[in-house]
Amino acid sequence: MKKFLLMCCFLMGIAAVSHAQGGGGMRKSPEDRAKDLKAQLSLTDDQTAKVTAIYKEQAAKMDSVRTAANGDRSAMRTAMMPMMKATNDKIKAVLTTDQAAAYEKAQKERMEKMRQGGGQGGGGGGSQN
Template sequence: MKRILLLCCLFIGLTAASYSQTTKKTTTDPVEKAKSLQKELKLTDDQTTKVAAVYKESSEKFEKIKVADQGNTDKMMKDIGPLRTSTINQIKAILTPAQAASYDKLIKENKGGKSNGWSDGWSATSES
C-alpha cells in the first residue's frame, strides 16, 4: 500500500514539474516584447525603443489584417507572411551583426509551429 501511495505521489510530482516547465505566458505588449528581446540579445536601451516601435507598428498592421480577413484563417496566414518578413527585416536592421545572428537562431529554434513572437508584432511568449 505504501508503494502505491509513493508511486502516486511521484507521478503527481513529475507531472506538476513537467507542466510548470512548459507553461508560457503570452504578451502582446510591444514594450514588454522588446524588453524580453533586450534580455535575450543584450540590446541597448536605444535599440529596445526602436524594436518596440517596430513591434507596435506590426501589431497595428496585424489587427487591420484580422479585421479585413474576418476570421478566414487561411487568408490571414497568407496575408501575414509579408508582414512577418518585413518585421524581421526591420528588427535586423536595428541589430548589430552578432545580435542579428542570435536573432536568427531565436526565430529558427521556434519555427516549428509555435509562435515565439520574436519575429512578429502581435504575439510573444515569455517564461512565467
C-alpha cells in the same frame, strides 16, 4: 450550492482550454516583446526603443488584417507572412552583427518548434514523440 460549484468548475474548465489554445487576449504587447528581446540579445536602450516602435507598427497592421480577414485563417496567414518577414528584416537592421545572428538562430528554433506542434495553436496531436 452544488449548481454553483458545478458552474464554477465549468467556467474554470473553459478558461483552461482557452488558455491552452492560446486564447485571444494572451498576445504579448509590443513593449513586452521588446523587453523579451532586450533580455535575450542584450539590446541597448536605443535599440529597444526602435524595436518597440517596429513591434507597435506590426501590431497595428496585424490587427487591421485580423479585422479584414473576418476569421479566415488562410487569408490572415497569407497576409501576415510578408508583414512578419518585413518586421524581422527591420529588427535585424537595428541589431549588431552578433545580435542579428542570435536573433536569426532564435527565429529558426521557434519556427522548428512550431512545425513540430509546440507553438501556440499548433497542430496538437501530430507529434511523434
